[in-house]
Amino acid sequence: MANLVAQAYKSKVKPTWCPGCGDYGVLAALYPALARLELDPARTMIVSGIGCSSRLPFFVKTYGFQTAHGRVLPVAMGVKIANPELTVIAVGGDGDGFSIGGGHLVHAVRRNPDITYVVMDNQVYGLTKGQTSPTSPLGMKTKSTPYGSADTPINPMAWVLASGVSFAARGFSGDPKTLIDLIAAAIQHPGFAFVQTMSPCPTFNNTYDQWRGKVESLPADHNPEDRLQAMAQAIREDAIPLGVFYRQARPTLESHTRVTDHPAKGDATAGFDVRGLLESYR
Amino acid sequence: MPVDRLLLRMGGESGTDNVISAGDVLTLSVARSGYHVHTFRTYPAEIKGGPVMFQLRVGVQPVPSLGDQLDVPVAFNQEAWDLQHADLRPDGTLVYDPAMQGVPEGFKGAAYGVPLDELARDLNLRKGKNLIGLGALSALFGFDFNELQATVKEKFGARPEFAESNRMALLAGFEWVRKNITGDIPLRLVPPHPREGSALVMSGNQAIVAAALAAGCRFFAGYPITPASDIMEELAKRLPKMGGAVFQTEDEIAAISAVVGASIGGVRAMTATSGPGFSLMQEMLGLATMAEVPLVVVDAQRAGPSTGMPTKMEQGDLNIALYGAHGDAPRIVLAPRSVEDCFYQTMHAFNLAETYQMPVILLSDQSLSHRTETLTMPDPDLVPVAYRLRPSSDAQEYRRYALTENAISPMGVPGFDPTPYTATGLEHDETGEPNYTPAMHTAQMDKRGVKFERVAEFLCELEPPLGCQACGALEETAEVGVLTWGSTAGAAREAVEELAAEGYPVAALIPAVINPLPASRVRYFAQNLKAVLVPEVNRSGQFADWVKAHMGIPFPEGDLRDTQRSGNELPLISLNKYGGLPFTPGEIRAKVMEFLVKAPTGARRSEAGRGADRRKEAIHG
Numbered sequence: 068m069a070n071l072v073a074q075a076y077k078s079k080v081k082p083t084w085c086p087g088c089g090d091y092g093v094l095a096a097l098y099p100a101l102a103r104l105e106l107d108p109a110r111t112m113i114v115s116g117i118g119c120s121s122r123l124p125f126f127v128k129t130y131g132f133q134t135a136h137g138r139v140l141p142v143a144m145g146v147k148i149a150n151p152e153l154t155v156i157a158v159g160g161d162g163d164g165f166s167i168g169g170g171h172l173v174h175a176v177r178r179n180p181d182i183t184y185v186v187m188d189n190q191v192y193g194l195t196k197g198q199t200s201p202t203s204p205l206g207m208k209t210k211s212t213p214y215g216s217a218d219t220p221i222n223p224m225a226w227v228l229a230s231g232v233s234f235a236a237r238g239f240s241g242d243p244k245t246l247i248d249l250i251a252a253a254i255q256h257p258g259f260a261f262v263q264t265m266s267p268c269p270t271f272n273n274t275y276d277q278w279r280g281k282v283e284s285l286p287a288d289h290n291p292e293d294r295l296q297a298m299a300q301a302i303r304e305d306a307i308p309l310g311v312f313y314r315q316a317r318p319t320l321e322s323h324t325r326v327t328d329h330p331a332k333g334d335a336t337a338g339f340d341v342r343g344l345l346e347s348y349r
Numbered sequence: 350m351p352v353d354r355l356l357l358r359m360g361g362e363s364g365t366d367n368v369i370s371a372g373d374v375l376t377l378s379v380a381r382s383g384y385h386v387h388t389f390r391t392y393p394a395e396i397k398g399g400p401v402m403f404q405l406r407v408g409v410q411p412v413p414s415l416g417d418q419l420d421v422p423v424a425f426n427q428e429a430w431d432l433q434h435a436d437l438r439p440d441g442t443l444v445y446d447p448a449m450q451g452v453p454e455g456f457k458g459a460a461y462g463v464p465l466d467e468l469a470r471d472l473n474l475r476k477g478k479n480l481i482g483l484g485a486l487s488a489l490f491g492f493d494f495n496e497l498q499a500t501v502k503e504k505f506g507a508r509p510e511f512a513e514s515n516r517m518a519l520l521a522g523f524e525w526v527r528k529n530i531t532g533d534i535p536l537r538l539v540p541p542h543p544r545e546g547s548a549l550v551m552s553g554n555q556a557i558v559a560a561a562l563a564a565g566c567r568f569f570a571g572y573p574i575t576p577a578s579d580i581m582e583e584l585a586k587r588l589p590k591m592g593g594a595v596f597q598t599e600d601e602i603a604a605i606s607a608v609v610g611a612s613i614g615g616v617r618a619m620t621a622t623s624g625p626g627f628s629l630m631q632e633m634l635g636l637a638t639m640a641e642v643p644l645v646v647v648d649a650q651r652a653g654p655s656t657g658m659p660t661k662m663e664q665g666d667l668n669i670a671l672y673g674a675h676g677d678a679p680r681i682v683l684a685p686r687s688v689e690d691c692f693y694q695t696m697h698a699f700n701l702a703e704t705y706q707m708p709v710i711l712l713s714d715q716s717l718s719h720r721t722e723t724l725t726m727p728d729p730d731l732v733p734v735a736y737r738l739r740p741s742s743d744a745q746e747y748r749r750y751a752l753t754e755n756a757i758s759p760m761g762v763p764g765f766d767p768t769p770y771t772a773t774g775l776e777h778d779e780t781g782e783p784n785y786t787p788a789m790h791t792a793q794m795d796k797r798g799v800k801f802e803r804v805a806e807f808l809c810e811l812e813p814p815l816g817c818q819a820c821g822a823l824e825e826t827a828e829v830g831v832l833t834w835g836s837t838a839g840a841a842r843e844a845v846e847e848l849a850a851e852g853y854p855v856a857a858l859i860p861a862v863i864n865p866l867p868a869s870r871v872r873y874f875a876q877n878l879k880a881v882l883v884p885e886v887n888r889s890g891q892f893a894d895w896v897k898a899h900m901g902i903p904f905p906e907g908d909l910r911d912t913q914r915s916g917n918e919l920p921l922i923s924l925n926k927y928g929g930l931p932f933t934p935g936e937i938r939a940k941v942m943e944f945l946v947k948a949p950t951g952a953r954r955s956e957a958g959r960g961a962d963r964r965k966e967a968i969h970g
């Protein structure tokens with residue numbers, strides 16, 4: 068039954084991803100997560116940037132907006148402030164979110180809009196056919212780094228935790244069942260919810276086997292209210308811990324900055340007499 | 350000698366002499382007493398220190414520009430005099446502080462030494478010099494003293510301790526002049542015409558804010574930048590109280606991105622910036638064209654390139670406004686011509702953005718942003734408030750980018766319309782799904798292009814305040830024309846109206862919509878002129894180039910066949926100024942005179958409406 072309901076979120080557009088792409092796993096987790104929360108497609112918007120994973124909005128029958136490379140978060144914040152009743156989900160890849168759009172991430176995190184941000188991290192640029200990304204491991208050979216990447220990779224989880232994120236989780240596209248729970252929890256979290264999903268690129272950086280060997284659940288006694296514990300898990304190199312690293316309740320962006328006089332609710336200008344304002348300039 | 354216009358300039362040290370605040374309060378008080386005003390100010394980019402100047406041009410008739418010759422310099426220090434005396438008319442009136450400077454050698458006008466510093470010390474007012482100066486000016490030039498006192502009290506605080514010391518300062522200056530200066534003042538302003546109520550005194554940025562609110566803008570995102578910041582600051586005060594939101598972002602890319610998002614979310618949205626920020630916004634403007642997202646961007650141009658001169662004026666961003674984003678991305682560009690026009694063009698910008706679902710750029714500039722002018726109460730009902738076309742409730746197969754007859758397709762509002770779709774910067778089919786076929790790219794390019802061209806169809810019909818402004822001699826008999834844009838309009842109007850009043854065959858045309866250009870109207874204007882002068886504040890002649898680009902288009906069937914010239918032979922002559930200051934009417938006048946062959950032939954001023962019908966007939970057949 069749940070499966071049937073999840074089907075209702077599927078659009079007619081067929082995914083364009085390579086066979087075996089990790090993003091299929093993320094999409095497969097997103098449909099049932101939306102179904103579990105019974106989200107109205109007409110009151111939900113999925114916003115993305117540019118990249119393989121940013122194609123995702125087309126495959127879901129909600130409102131969607133594929134924006135420009137790196138701009139998913141500021142666009143999503145504009146949507147949320149203007150139309151705060153909407154469920155806003157931002158999606159994209161590691162290049163989109165941590166490189167060209169990296170400057171926006173920390174500001175989204177500190178403002179804490181009630182937006183879920185699912186990053187499909189494959190540690191490579193896939194759409195442009197295999198160049199190094201901000202999360203590529205040191206020394207990784209790609210088309211743009213034939214002698215090995217010389218740049219230390221970003222640790223996205225540690226980054227958002229350090230910036231004061233109010234919800235942070237990590238999932239693995241090879242484990243869609245857990246991912247459903249994580250995405251649903253992220254959407255339910257009232258605030259900015261960051262979900263790093265390890266989503267391998269079988270074409271340019273096939274890490275399935277390597278990651279399968281390293282992923283494990285966060286320790287049973289992990290306390291997601293404890294930021295230091297979360298940080299300790301985030302910087303582990305021996306394993307890729309999965310689960311909810313951290314959660315915290317604090318005021319959202321749209322709790323203080325939001326549009327209530329929405330024109331679709333009626334004539335937005337009806338209650339405003341500009342002549343009164345102009346009179347004050349006499 | 351009674352004069353009907355007076356140009357007065359106060360100069361002092363930034364941060365100590367409070368010249369700007371004194372100027373603003375004097376401006377408001379003379380406007381309240383019935384005069385028209387037009388102010389101009391310069392300030393250093395630094396917060397404290399450096400010379401600052403406030404200029405007030407006051408007249409019994411509307412004052413369209415900053416003017417030329419300085420009638421009255423008010424120097425708070427030696428540097429202010431040094432910077433200003435070059436503009437002073439030979440028989441001008443100098444007001445100065447004898448403690449700071451002497452009467453300059455060779456000065457032939459009247460000079461009045463008012464001991465501002467000494468009076469301030471007597472009163473123990475560390476910062477009262479500016480108000481003492483205002484009191485003295487009021488006594489010297491007959492500005493209504495009661496009005497001045499009331500305005501100072503209103504603007505500088507009604508708290509008893511301030512109110513009393515301010516009153517004392519004004520009075521000290523006023524009475525000192527009354528006691529010590531006798532005889533007639535050479536340049537004295539004639540009394541104002543009686544009017545019903547006083548005029549509004551607003552800056553361009555204030556007019557933009559009022560109009561945006563009137564047009565239903567309820568979302569603003571921006572990043573601080575001179576000279577646009579006060580648009581954000583003013584909206585930050587007002588929008589939250591009326592159900593709107595102001596979002597200060599981390600940079601201009603985020604600002605325009607948030608505006609795109611808010612508009613997709615269904616709210617009329619705007620950002621305001623200046624050149625450096627506008628450069629950063631180009632990619633997202635292209636997305637707004639592609640995804641057909643209505644929005645308004647104010648670019649308060651300043652002198653460039655790069656960081657340039659943030660507090661100086663230039664009309665250098667026309668090219669980027671027209672051509673900025675990559676790809677074949679049409680967008681509407683409007684240029685307000687005065688403070689009043691800032692109001693109308695901003696309302697028009699929202700109307701066009703919402704109706705045609707595309708970005709609209711409003712090209713203001715530093716001088717227009719911060720100068721104040723008197724204006725009569727604008728009529729917001731002249732510009733209908735528009736909202737995007739939405740899907741009908743019985744829409745079966747909703748297609749966001751449907752190829753409709755008029756190229757406008759319904760835009761579903763998330764949360765309100767049960768018509769989910771995905772917008773994208775990729776080329777797409779009618780439903781919004783990515784589509785790279787030649788047929789679909791051609792069809793959607795046409796959709797976006799035709800939509801834009803439809804704006805051009807009614808442009809030539811628009812009358813002021815939205816359409817072209819025309820002034821001076823009848824176009825049909827004029828020899829020399831002045832064709833300009835944006836805030837240069839004021840100086841051009843003044844020069845042309847003066848020349849026409851003197852009987853010279855000179856006419857001016859100033860469009861408000863720059864893209865699409867009302868080309869047939871411009872061509873009609875220019876067809877019989879011996880010379881068409883295009884003054885603009887940039888070096889390369891961006892507007893002149895833009896006009897030339899349109900002049901080769903053949904005339905529509907059935908009109909103007911008998912003209913001698915073909916359209917692309919129009920004698921456009923660029924007049925460029927690029928020092929960071931606006932044009933003065935005298936500069937435009939002098940250039941026009943070079944091209945005038947005939948002597949004045951008696952007054953031939955165009956009457957309102959005359960020629961308009963003939964023009965319409967000629968343009969539209």
